[in-house]
Amino acid sequence: MYVCLCYQVTDRDIYRAVEEEGITSLAQLAEKMSVGRCCGCCAEYAERLIAQANGSRLQKV
Numbered sequence: 001m002y003v004c005l006c007y008q009v010t011d012r013d014i015y016r017a018v019e020e021e022g023i024t025s026l027a028q029l030a031e032k033m034s035v036g037r038c039c040g041c042c043a044e045y046a047e048r049l050i051a052q053a054n055g056s057r058l059q060k061v
């Protein structure tokens with residue numbers, strides 16, 4: 001599912017960025033994929049996904 005329509009970033013892309021690159025904040029995600037840098041509509045949801053993905057990553061360790 002698309003999270004950021006402006007930059008065509010999906011929830012899977014965000015989960016992968018957390019898993020493979022250790023993304024922990026919206027600022028880091030924006031740096032990598034520009035999420036939230038255009039209209040900003042996606043920022044809140046993207047932040048929630050990052051937190052959620054980091055939670056599940058920590059549980060796997």
Ligand code: FES
Pocket residue numbers: 003004005006007035036037038039040041042043
């Ligand atoms: S939907 Fe992500 S910046 Fe517009």
